[in-house]
Amino acid sequence: MGSITLEHVNKSFGGVTVIPDISLEVNDGEFVVFVGPSGCGKSTLLRLIAGLEDLSDGTIRIDGADVSKTLPAQRKLSMVFQSYALYPHMSVRGNIAFPLKMEKAPKERMDAAVNDAARVLNLTDYLDRKPRQLSGGQRQRVAIGRAIVRQPKAFLFDEPLSNLDAALRVNMRLEISELHKKLKTTMVYVTHDQVEAMTMADRIVVLNAGRIEQYGTPIELYQKPANLFVAGFIGSPKMNFIEGKEADTFGAATIGIRPEHFTISDAGRWTGTVGVAEHLGSDTFLYVDVDGIGQVTVRASGELPFAHGQTISLDPIESRIYRFDAQGQAM
Amino acid sequence: MARAVSTRRKLGFTAIAWLIALTLFFPILWTVLTSFKTEGTAIAMPPKFLFFDWTLENYFTVQERSDYFRHFTNSVISAVGSTILGLIIAIPAAWAMAFSPTKRTKDVLLWMLSTKMLPAVGVLVPIYLIFRDLRLLDTHHGLIVVLMLINLPIIVWMLYTYFREIPVDILEAARMDGASLKNEIIYVLTPMAIPGIASTMLLNIILAWNEAFWTLNLTTTRAAPLTAFIASYSSPEGLFWAKLSAASTLAIAPILIMGWFSQRQLVRGLTFGAVK
Ligand SMILES: Nc1ncnc2c1ncn2[C@@H]1O[C@H](COP(=O)(O)OP(=O)(O)OP(=O)(O)O)[C@@H](O)[C@H]1O
Ligand SMILES: [Mg+2]
Numbered sequence: 001m002g003s004i005t006l007e008h009v010n011k012s013f014g015g016v017t018v019i020p021d022i023s024l025e026v027n028d029g030e031f032v033v034f035v036g037p038s039g040c041g042k043s044t045l046l047r048l049i050a051g052l053e054d055l056s057d058g059t060i061r062i063d064g065a066d067v068s069k070t071l072p073a074q075r076k077l078s079m080v081f082q083s084y085a086l087y088p089h090m091s092v093r094g095n096i097a098f099p100l101k102m103e104k105a106p107k108e109r110m111d112a113a114v115n116d117a118a119r120v121l122n123l124t125d126y127l128d129r130k131p132r133q134l135s136g137g138q139r140q141r142v143a144i145g146r147a148i149v150r151q152p153k154a155f156l157f158d159e160p161l162s163n164l165d166a167a168l169r170v171n172m173r174l175e176i177s178e179l180h181k182k183l184k185t186t187m188v189y190v191t192h193d194q195v196e197a198m199t200m201a202d203r204i205v206v207l208n209a210g211r212i213e214q215y216g217t218p219i220e221l222y223q224k225p226a227n228l229f230v231a232g233f234i235g236s237p238k239m240n241f242i243e244g245k246e247a248d249t250f251g252a253a254t255i256g257i258r259p260e261h262f263t264i265s266d267a268g269r270w271t272g273t274v275g276v277a278e279h280l281g282s283d284t285f286l287y288v289d290v291d292g293i294g295q296v297t298v299r300a301s302g303e304l305p306f307a308h309g310q311t312i313s314l315d316p317i318e319s320r321i322y323r324f325d326a327q328g329q330a331m
Numbered sequence: 332m333a334r335a336v337s338t339r340r341k342l343g344f345t346a347i348a349w350l351i352a353l354t355l356f357f358p359i360l361w362t363v364l365t366s367f368k369t370e371g372t373a374i375a376m377p378p379k380f381l382f383f384d385w386t387l388e389n390y391f392t393v394q395e396r397s398d399y400f401r402h403f404t405n406s407v408i409s410a411v412g413s414t415i416l417g418l419i420i421a422i423p424a425a426w427a428m429a430f431s432p433t434k435r436t437k438d439v440l441l442w443m444l445s446t447k448m449l450p451a452v453g454v455l456v457p458i459y460l461i462f463r464d465l466r467l468l469d470t471h472h473g474l475i476v477v478l479m480l481i482n483l484p485i486i487v488w489m490l491y492t493y494f495r496e497i498p499v500d501i502l503e504a505a506r507m508d509g510a511s512l513k514n515e516i517i518y519v520l521t522p523m524a525i526p527g528i529a530s531t532m533l534l535n536i537i538l539a540w541n542e543a544f545w546t547l548n549l550t551t552t553r554a555a556p557l558t559a560f561i562a563s564y565s566s567p568e569g570l571f572w573a574k575l576s577a578a579s580t581l582a583i584a585p586i587l588i589m590g591w592f593s594q595r596q597l598v599r600g601l602t603f604g605a606v607k
Contacts, residue, residue, distance in 0.1 A: 050507060051506075052503050052506070052507075071506070072503070072506040072507055073506050073507070073508075073509045073510055073511060074509075076509075077507065078507065078508075079503075079504070079507040081500050081503070081504060083498065083500050085498065085500035085501045085503065085504035086501075086504075087501060087504075087505075087518075087519060088501075088523065089522040089523060098505075098508050098510075098518070099508040099509055101518075102508055102509040102510050102511075102514060103509060146504075146508065150509075156507075
């Protein structure tokens with residue numbers, strides 16, 4: 001059991017308002033990802049839920065109960081920090097057992113739970129080491145072990161993978177997703193990596209300057225971005241935005257076309273020269289200078305024999321053109 | 332090629348390091364050697380290095396004339412006492428500044444350090460008069476207080492730098508793991524703070540042990556530590572080289588032995604935690 005409700009949450013540091021007014025509902029068992037650019041208030045929001053920061057205004061409920069004034073130790077949440085924050089003077093076993101020790105769990109239950117967590121996370125051989133004798137990925141797993149060893153109402157993750165290399169990151173991403181499938185416990189996960197957000201989340205909260213730009217499933221965000229910010233933030237490579245005359249013909253202030261929504265033809269709507277062509281094998285990314293529009297990113301699947309300086313012609317897929325009004329809202 | 336150059340550089344640096352170390356160490360070595368000579372050999376020209384008649388006579392004379400062990404006990408009382416008193420005062424102070432800093436924290440720290448910039452002799456007369464009127468002259472508690480006061484800024488600074496190194500994240504993790512404030516202090520804060528406190532303690536015991544200005548001026552007999560013991564042999568006629576050396580050797584031996592056994596902590600202390 002662990003639904004989290006934020007009602008008109010406000011947070012200022014000194015005179016600076018970081019979060020003006022956020023209301024948000026995370027359902028029990030849901031995997032919700034907070035995503036947004038650096039400094040937008042993701043960590044602050046998570047720390048408010050954790051109780052590590054005091055609310056300036058508003059209410060936070062866990063399972064319906066107001067916890068706004070409850071100490072972090074009594075909120076029954078588990079948190080994984082970006083820095084892992086392992087206890088340097090304790091062994092891996094000591095680290096993982098710590099939350100149970102604080103609950104005064106009986107020794108047998110503690111040992112069983114630690115061994116279980118270690119087995120799930122492949123840490124059995126390292127139980128007697130100190131954190132400094134572990135690699136980054138292993139430390140990461142200890143931090144997760146410490147979080148899962150008891151049954152919290154929800155897990156909070158603050159960019160837990162950002163210190164890992166790319167390959168390990170993909171691995172851990174899968175492991176955390178699997179963990180969620182298995183435990184079915186509410187998870188709130190902070191990242192600035194939209195790929196992580198898209199792949200792991202049940203629902204994504206897109207934050208910008210302390211405000212929610214959109215809250216929805218990954219596919220909703222991809223297919224129906226609420227505004228220019230979300231449209232530009234979700235999807236990789238980034239959506240192309242075109243203003244001016246071309247946009248007018250669609251009756252919009254700005255139109256957006258995702259790189260994967262072009263067809264390359266002999267006599268298309270737009271003609272341009274290829275600036276850079278990136279050949280990834282599975283995909284080809286073309287950065288095309290289109291006359292009268294500027295640079296457009298095109299993603300074509302498969303290996304295509306385009307090169308610098310070549311002239312090509314493009315057609316946007318009409319049904320996939322996003323239209324935005326002068327305020328940047330989707331039309 | 333690059334490797335050969337770097338080996339030569341390494342050799343060069345090693346040689347220079349040894350040279351400097353030996354130069355610094357030589358006076359101590361000479362003191363120890365002299366303490367085993369007779370007064371006559373001690374002033375012989377040209378000086379004798381190793382080949383002389385070794386004798387323990389100076390050590391016996393010194394112990395007989397001015398009771399080494401009483402001075403030693405006084406040194407231990409004043410050095411350890413002042414360090415413990417200093418820690419009791421400095422731990423909360425450094426703690427508060429490290430974990431709840433304000434705009435003025437840096438100023439307070441600098442102000443404390445600035446008190447070390449005054450020459451001690453500048454306040455000798457007022458302190459002497461205060462000590463006389465409060466009947467603290469030549470007492471253990473008086474000496475403990477004054478040694479604590481002169482080292483307090485250093486103790487606070489060192490502890491502050493150590494406490495600042497304790498990542499707040501880890502304390503927050505303990506809170507998330509359900510630790511009450513009491514458990515947070517017992518299981519997380521204290522174990523992480525102890526190495527820092529230990530090296531601060533060691534360094535300050537040494538500083539207090541070696542302190543010679545206040546100990547010489549504020550004590551005469553009852554509370555006189557080893558510094559006074561050495562000083563009593565430096566007579567203007569200068570015919571007591573060997574006994575002075577024996578006294579010095581006896582005075583520095585305990586602290587050298589202690590320093591030797593706690594080298595690691597000391598290096599950490601002297602570099603203010605920058606090297607681990
Ligand atoms: N303790 C604090 N005092 C003052 N300002 C703070 C404090 N903590 C955060 N802020 C400010 O609040 C804003 C949001 O910070 P936050 O750490 O939540 O960003 P973030 O979205 O997590 O960014 P990142 O992706 O870089 O971690 C930033 O502008 C930051 O400077
Ligand atoms: Mg952050």
